[in-house]
Ligand SMILES: Nc1ncnc2c1ncn2[C@@H]1O[C@H](COP(=O)(O)OP(=O)(O)OP(=O)(O)O)[C@@H](O)[C@H]1O
């Protein structure tokens with residue numbers, strides 16, 4: 001596993017004059033074998049930053065290592081229902097991400113994310129949202145990546161299932177020593193899986209540090225705002 | 236699948252398919268059987284009217300017109316087919332290319348397609364006929380290329396819908412090439428609607444071909460197709476009309492066969508909506524619920540939703556007053572969305588909805604849905620979880636909002652647009668006038684969701700049903716969206732039915748919370764009681780499973796063990812028994828009714844009085 005490094009990364013959409021700058025000169029390190037939790041408001045550029053790392057968004061300036069070419073960085077998406085091709089078995093979806101198709105490896109990956117290997121032939125519609133996210137995780141691992149990016153992977157899941165997926169993520173990360181950028185809007189979830197927290201706002205990283213420090217003693221005004229917005233039950 | 240499709244097709248569909256089969260069989264065999272008869276010149280029988288020997292009379296050379304019409308089936312269908320294949324292939328290539336090429340090139344081609352689509356087909360065909368020359372070949376090319384732009388556009392629209400989905404992105408990240416993505420992921424996922432559209436295009440091509448031949452630009456003598464026969468017949472129409480009528484009829488029938496069959500297939504595979512859900516059958520005995528209050532904005536009693544072989548909603552009763560916010564929580568598949576859809580009369584066949592009572596603003600919503608369209612369209616707004624799939628990806632956001640008032644209130648274009656901009660700023664979208672002119676993909680997720688809410692309140696609704704409206708959003712935006720819903724509610728006294736699987740959010744937004752499990756309401760309690768005073772073990776488990784800012788990071792998270800039961804195979808007794816720490820034999824034998832407790836509270840559990848400390852709910856089990 002390697003660190004994931006963003007060096008002065010800028011992503012601009014549209015023309016210079018009328019376009020929007022989604023990511024604005026961001027420098028960020030996800031140290032090898034650690035989890036960085038990325039939080040921030042909608043439209044702050046979290047997903048764009050993630051997508052830039054896997055080559056789905058064009059870099060206007062800056063550098064990301066390892067590069068998006070060559071499957072070093074893999075990503076798990078938010079929506080379990082659009083993450084898998086409905087026309088393919090889950091085994092095929094996982095195999096597609098491998099350099100060469102290897103049935104035994106597909107079975108091993110499924111077991112790894114807590115699904116019975118004999119489900120490889122199932123179509124996605126037979127799986128629950130949580131199971132689909134685990135398949136998506138298995139697919140991300142299939143290319144033997146050095147870095148995994150998880151973009152809101154539990155936000156479409158039920159609380160009971162969310163817990164199970166987070167448990168799998170946390171376990172795998174520790175066991176395989178994965179380098180991971182974990183994006184979530186749920187501060188409690190980020191707090192639970194991350195070693196480091198980065199707070200993003202309007203395309204910039206405004207705060208970065210060990211999770212306990214940032215959440216326990218936020219320095220930036222916006223981080224404090226975020227903490228205050230954590231939903232608390234009425235009365 | 237095929238049998239079910241046929242059943243859904245209805246009598247009209249079945250006749251269309253039968254007609255289609257007839258046309259195809261005729262195209263294959265007619266020339267083998269009647270060719271001679273059709274070509275036999277008979278000087279003794281020139282221009283005769285219909286008779287036993289010549290059902291459609293004879294032409295200038297005494298040939299039997301009916302036989303000629305039958306024989307012409309092959310050429311007419313064959314040429315139209317050729318033209319369609321040409322048009323579809325060209326359209327598919329161009330349309331799919333936009334999916335393979337980068338965004339910029341794709342946009343250029345898209346613009347080109349849009350321009351060509353705007354030309355009337357026949358005009359384009361005439362233009363091509365002049366270029367390619369008069370004759371069958373020219374006509375095939377002409378009609379083919381006239382069909383292509385429309386098909387290209389449909390392909391492009393469908394493909395861009397699929398291309399935005401995450402599995403495409405995942406395949407790209409995994410290093411799968413563009414062409415392979417097209418053939419493996421995009422095309423299989425859009426094949427069905429394309430086949431249907433092609434069938435319908437075939438009907439159009441038949442008509443177009445007949446017109447060209449009729450005008451003398453298509454098939455040339457001595458060959459003949461229906462268009463030509465129609466032309467010849469028309470010259471003698473005053474002598475005997477059958478000679479023109481029969482070929483004309485053949486064209487219309489064959490075109491209809493293709494068109495309708497396309498529609499039928501579309502309906503069978505669920506591409507077109509035909510809201511004809513039935514309501515009002517006597518439902519099975521209701522669980523013991525209090526009758527909803529008389530002054531309710533919404534009153535639902537014993538609502539059931541079933542699909543063939545499964546009944547995912549099993550007797551839901553609820554009521555909602557003006558300005559009240561009621562939440563529905565529950566796991567995925569518990570029937571929350573179906574309940575909402577049933578209330579809005581959006582359940583499609585084969586889904587079936589029954590209720591003892593389903594009243595909205597005093598109107599009984601049961602029965603034929605078209606009678607309630609107006610009320611539902613203007614007074615009830617639905618906000619869905621996934622704004623990307625609810626917004627049309629290729630239409631400007633403002634235009635989509637404007638559409639609502641244009642259809643329901645017949646507002647003119649300018650007023651509708653102004654209102655759209657106004658509503659967008661009402662949902663706090665900065666620079667609304669500029670944003671209204673953008674496409675959905677130019678919005679962030681939170682903005683799309685706010686735009687959806689803006690769309691919901693275009694027409695001053697009395698009730699907003701929001702199905703997981705903030706699930707995809709981060710806390711600050713979630714807070715804004717929730718605030719927005721609250722504002723709308725209090726400013727305009729709008730009722731809110733708020734669906735979510737997040738107990739915390741529901742507890743924050745709503746006054747009352749309904750907890751659903753396996754298609755039933757298992758608890759109905761004030762939001763303030765959620766945290767500490769929930770009675771049902773499931774409610775308590777849901778509350779306990781939410782990670783908070785104090786959760787121990789070194790322990791696995793609390794999860795509710797097991798999975799919800801399969802709605803096709805519900806256990807006898809309490810549906811939660813297999814996962815319940817309090818389950819006893821009674822629970823496994825008898826289903827607890829939803830009993831009313833003190834004011835307003837309801838709970839369905841045999842052991843609701845028993846207190847369990849939250850911690851006794853299993854920690855750390857993998858589900
Ligand atoms: N068209 C359909 N045909 C058959 N079964 C269906 C259909 N639509 C939904 N169901 C089933 O009905 C049950 C309830 O579905 P519903 O969508 O209401 O759940 P939900 O509570 O909204 O879940 P979620 O939290 O995932 O949105 C599920 O078991 C689902 O599989």
Ligand code: SF4
Nearest residue numbers: 809812815822840841
């Ligand atoms: S009825 Fe029994 S099984 Fe069902 S929730 Fe109550 S205690 Fe648990």
Ligand SMILES: [Mg+2]
Nearest residue numbers: 571572573702
């Ligand atoms: Mg739902």
